[in-house]
Amino acid sequence: MSESSDDRKWLDAHFDPVAGLYTFSSCLDLAELSGDGESQLVVGDLGSGSSGMKLKVYRGTALVSESSLLDLPAGLVAFFMDLHEPRIPAVAVASGPCVYVYKNLRPYFKFTLPGLEVNTLEQDVWQQAREGQIDPLTLKEMLEGIRKKADVPLSFCSLQFLSLDASDMDEFVQLHKQQPIRRQTVITCIGTLKKSTADEDGVSCLVIGTESSDIFVLDPEAFIILAKMSLPATPTMMDVTGQFDVEFRIMVACRDGNIYILRRESDKPKYCIELTSHPVGLVRVGKSVVVGCTDESLQGFTQKGKKLWRIVLPAPITTMASMDLPSRGFQAVLVGLANCEVQLYRDKNLLSTIKTPDVVSSICFGRYGREDGTLIMTTKGGGLMVKILKRTAAFEDRDSAPGPPLAQSIRLNVPKKTKLYVDQTLRERENGLAMHRAFQMDLSRLRLAAAKTYVKALESSLTPVSSSLSEPLKMNAVVQGLGPSFKLTLNIQNTATCRPVMNLAISFLYDESLYQMRSPYMRIPLLVPGLIYPVETFVECTSDKGISDIIKVFVLHEGRNCPLLTAHINMPVSEGLKLH
Amino acid sequence: FNIVLHPAPELPIVERRNWLIHQHYIRKDYDTCKAIIKELLQETNGMCEYAIYVQALILRLEGKIQQSLELFQSCAILNPSSADNLKQVARSLFLLGKHKAAIEFYHEAARLNEKDWEISHNLGVCYFFIKDFKNAEEHLNIALQISRHDKTFMMLGKIHLLVGETDKAIEVYRRAVEYSPENTELLTTLGLLFLQLGKYQKAFEHLGNALTFDPNNYKAILAAGSMMQTHGDFDVAMNKYRVAACAVPESPPLWNNIGMCFFGKKKYVAAISCLKRAHYLSPFDWKVLYNLGLVHLTMQQFASAFHFLSAAINLNPRMGELFMLLAVALTNLEDVENATRAYEQAVTLDE
Numbered sequence: 069m070s071e072s073s074d075d076r077k078w079l080d081a082h083f084d085p086v087a088g089l090y091t092f093s094s095c096l097d098l099a100e101l102s103g104d105g106e107s108q109l110v111v112g113d114l115g116s117g118s119s120g121m122k123l124k125v126y127r128g129t130a131l132v133s134e135s136s137l138l139d140l141p142a143g144l145v146a147f148f149m150d151l152h153e154p155r156i157p158a159v160a161v162a163s164g165p166c167v168y169v170y171k172n173l174r175p176y177f178k179f180t181l182p183g184l185e186v187n188t189l190e191q192d193v194w195q196q197a198r199e200g201q202i203d204p205l206t207l208k209e210m211l212e213g214i215r216k217k218a219d220v221p222l223s224f225c226s227l228q229f230l231s232l233d234a235s236d237m238d239e240f241v242q243l244h245k246q247q248p249i250r251r252q253t254v255i256t257c258i259g260t261l262k263k264s265t266a267d268e269d270g271v272s273c274l275v276i277g278t279e280s281s282d283i284f285v286l287d288p289e290a291f292i293i294l295a296k297m298s299l300p301a302t303p304t305m306m307d308v309t310g311q312f313d314v315e316f317r318i319m320v321a322c323r324d325g326n327i328y329i330l331r332r333e334s335d336k337p338k339y340c341i342e343l344t345s346h347p348v349g350l351v352r353v354g355k356s357v358v359v360g361c362t363d364e365s366l367q368g369f370t371q372k373g374k375k376l377w378r379i380v381l382p383a384p385i386t387t388m389a390s391m392d393l394p395s396r397g398f399q400a401v402l403v404g405l406a407n408c409e410v411q412l413y414r415d416k417n418l419l420s421t422i423k424t425p426d427v428v429s430s431i432c433f434g435r436y437g438r439e440d441g442t443l444i445m446t447t448k449g450g451g452l453m454v455k456i457l458k459r460t461a462a463f464e465d466r467d468s469a470p471g472p473p474l475a476q477s478i479r480l481n482v483p484k485k486t487k488l489y490v491d492q493t494l495r496e497r498e499n500g501l502a503m504h505r506a507f508q509m510d511l512s513r514l515r516l517a518a519a520k521t522y523v524k525a526l527e528s529s530l531t532p533v534s535s536s537l538s539e540p541l542k543m544n545a546v547v548q549g550l551g552p553s554f555k556l557t558l559n560i561q562n563t564a565t566c567r568p569v570m571n572l573a574i575s576f577l578y579d580e581s582l583y584q585m586r587s588p589y590m591r592i593p594l595l596v597p598g599l600i601y602p603v604e605t606f607v608e609c610t611s612d613k614g615i616s617d618i619i620k621v622f623v624l625h626e627g628r629n630c631p632l633l634t635a636h637i638n639m640p641v642s643e644g645l646k647l648h
Numbered sequence: 649f650n651i652v653l654h655p656a657p658e659l660p661i662v663e664r665r666n667w668l669i670h671q672h673y674i675r676k677d678y679d680t681c682k683a684i685i686k687e688l689l690q691e692t693n694g695m696c697e698y699a700i701y702v703q704a705l706i707l708r709l710e711g712k713i714q715q716s717l718e719l720f721q722s723c724a725i726l727n728p729s730s731a732d733n734l735k736q737v738a739r740s741l742f743l744l745g746k747h748k749a750a751i752e753f754y755h756e757a758a759r760l761n762e763k764d765w766e767i768s769h770n771l772g773v774c775y776f777f778i779k780d781f782k783n784a785e786e787h788l789n790i791a792l793q794i795s796r797h798d799k800t801f802m803m804l805g806k807i808h809l810l811v812g813e814t815d816k817a818i819e820v821y822r823r824a825v826e827y828s829p830e831n832t833e834l835l836t837t838l839g840l841l842f843l844q845l846g847k848y849q850k851a852f853e854h855l856g857n858a859l860t861f862d863p864n865n866y867k868a869i870l871a872a873g874s875m876m877q878t879h880g881d882f883d884v885a886m887n888k889y890r891v892a893a894c895a896v897p898e899s900p901p902l903w904n905n906i907g908m909c910f911f912g913k914k915k916y917v918a919a920i921s922c923l924k925r926a927h928y929l930s931p932f933d934w935k936v937l938y939n940l941g942l943v944h945l946t947m948q949q950f951a952s953a954f955h956f957l958s959a960a961i962n963l964n965p966r967m968g969e970l971f972m973l974l975a976v977a978l979t980n981l982e983d984v985e986n987a988t989r990a991y992e993q994a995v996t997l998d999e
Binding site (some may be wrong): 092114117118139140142164165215216219221224227228231252253254256257279302304323324342344346347348362375377378384385386387406478479480482483484485489490493496497500501503504505507 | 661662663664665666667668670671673674675676680683684687693694695727728729732765795797798799828830886889890893894906910917918921922924925947948949950951952954980981982983
């Protein structure tokens with residue numbers, strides 16, 4: 069059983085973690101399908117995503133009916149089609165380009181969306197192909213031409229044809245030329261709109277949103293199109309309110325990240341709310357609309373699209389639904405989050421949080437069985453949860469100014485003072501003067517010593533970088549080997565920009581009792597600027613006493629008595645003994 | 649590519665799963681999304697524009713921008729009349745750093761769809777990156793005329809500040825705050841600007857508002873706290889700093905300010921501890937060194953004060969007050985000659 073952090077408010081009625089439901093909030097509805105006052109849950113189950121799509125009906129804790137659907141349900145609504153007694157609602161399932169209406173859970177009617185306008189030029193061209201007047205290549209050229217310029221897009225058949233290779237074109241034309249050119253769109257969302265009265269059981273029209281960015285309002289009795297409105301982008305969710313014959317308002321969230329508001333008098337949206345991220349959920353509360361976005365925020369807008377408030381949520385939103393208790397005059401918004409919580413908001417105040425065992429994928433609140441305040445949720449793992457609101461539950465608005473944040477009561481971790489520190493400060497106070505003077509003296513001496521050594525190094529070329537202007541050189545040495553044989557590599561580089569250096573030699577100075585060098589004097593070739601020349605030689609350690617010494621390397625220039633540069637190599641201790 | 653050889657096969661509707669892809673995409677179920685897209689593309693032989701589009705968006709979120717760009721380009725080929733595809737191509741180019749190419753594509757998209765605030769906004773951002781501030785300003789203003797959005801205001805304000813037009817920047821931020829009074833970032837930026845200009849009353853007002861809406865906003869707390877310190881309200885400032893310390897525990901300016909709060913309350917050892925921490929976190933900050941020097945002078949530790957102040961001077965040699973404090977230290981170390989020179993230097997710099 070799930071644990072709710074607000075135990076006092078909700079009663080756990082049912083939890084089936086293996087119900088195997090894959091659905092969205094748009095495919096859930098509560099309705100009294102059997103006319104006996106007991107409300108049932110109708111679910112459009114997407115099965116595995118490609119097969120096993122079913123229309124399921126739950127009553128109490130059991131599944132009472134299951135029928136196969138032909139294609140994935142995009143939306144599901146229960147609505148009253150007519151005024152016949154007994155008043156039993158029908159269920160409309162939107163799937164592909166059709167709406168399947170079920171009465172008493174048996175298929176009753178299938179409404180197919182009208183086909184989209186077909187490009188007349190395209191039709192003409194295919195007619196010519198049918199009559200054999202043009203060959204496939206010409207057909208292709210002409211279709212390409214039409215595609216670039218026309219405002220009515222080509223049909224899928226033509227587009228497929230255009231993507232073929234030359235060899236497959238003939239076959240395709242033969243196969244498809246007898247078929248009329250068609251363009252068909254699919255339904256993306258569905259809702260209901262009361263026709264003329266606002267009664268609970270009044271007759272409702274169906275409102276359908278299509279992929280081709282249109283909204284259709286269908287008459288429930290004859291299924292004729294009563295109105296058609298167009299949007300700038302494909303609708304994904306909608307909220308409908310009002311009556312068709314009097315005044316209605318449809319708020320549609322679209323794929324371009326905006327929400328459009330349609331009114332009765334026009335077939336184009338009257339207002340537009342531009343969001344900065346995609347809307348995940350859209351719930352109308354009284355005269356304002358609450359929108360949940362993918363940037364983990366919840367925003368409130370007026371019916372005309374003016375921004376009211378915005379809060380940030382702790383996790384991404386998975387679904388939203390409205391919580392409406394007319395008997396108590398209570399209206400709030402339920403938000404399912406990806407951190408396994410369902411939060412309840414009234415405006416921007418968080419009223420309560422419910423923890424769920426799994427991430428909730430759809431929510432429905434309403435009358436189920438004979439209980440008015442039932443919360444039904446399905447989870448990502450396919451489970452079904454039913455919770456009932458206790459009659460004693462009350463939601464209070466917490467103070468909207470929550471007071472100083474908790475962090476204010478945490479003390480700052482200032483580092484503590486230590487006895488050592490205190491002693492040092494006292495010592496400084498007493499001997500401050502002497503300390504300062506001694507320091508300055510030593511600092512000056514240090515600076516002097518450093519300067520002297522530097523000058524000496526420069527004068528006697530003791531550095532591995534030559535300061536001579538005509539032969540700017542740089543050298544570093546690498547010693548390889550563990551002993552008694554070592555390989556000494558000197559990397560010499562001419563750092564001039566474009567002048568080569570010639571007539572150089574390398575000489576080594578070492579303790580002859582310790583080391584033996586294969587070539588203590590070498591001539592170096594011409595040094596091209598920029599390249600690094602590795603000069604190698606071998607050194608043998610002849611001593612077995614395990615000591616090491618420094619080898620000095622000089623780079624000499626013919627004719628000069630002072631080396632250009634000097635390097636000191638600290639030889640490592642020989643790990644082995646030379647065998648004689 | 650295979651054709652199924654049945655007589656007159658029914659071609660599936662290409663867009664029939666678009667709504668499902670969209671639902672999973674906005675719920676951030678990218679794995680499920682990718683699986684559905686793959687299936688759909690196989691079924692329709694790569695002709696479903698929306699599936700390719702969402703695939704490209706997911707690749708972009710995963711950081712594979714080059715691949716994402718290629719997919720958007722194929723979307724643009726499939727549907728050349730859609731401004732959206734061109735906008736996405738332009739955005740991918742922008743993310744790859746190819747600002748000039750991005751600008752071209754945005755202009756093309758603008759030809760297809762003139763009154764789009766996003767195109768103008770993004771053009772503004774691209775021009776900003778190639779440092780063409782005039783054009784950037786122009787496009788951002790157009791974007792604002794079409795539709796007001798917080799990020800356009802922020803960008804425009806930033807450009808004005810970079811160019812040095814502080815007045816215009818303040819004007820922009822003020823309009824932004826009017827339009828969207830709860831945006832803490834805008835309020836804080838405006839507050840800080842007023843602080844720089846010395847209009848403390850307004851600065852405090854805006855920072856206070858920012859804090860009401862988001863009591864954990866580090867920048868606003870720091871700014872508001874420093875203003876309170878200037879007025880001597882050390883305890884209130886300390887309370888606010890506690891909140892900031894939880895959010896950003898290793899911030900040199902924060903510890904510097906806390907240290908000076910202790911100094912104001914005459915708790916010198918605590919002040920030194922905090923300042924030393926700030927110094928450890930940011931050893932090259934002359935303000936921390938100045939404060940350390942000052943506190944050590946108060947504690948009569950003149951030798952230490954001398955070192956901190958000389959370090960501060962090395963970092964900021966044009967400040968008169970530093971030389972003055974150095975002179976005080978030297979006087980107490982009985983180095984009269986150097987003290988005099990320090991005083992003279994201080995006086996020269998002070999003019």
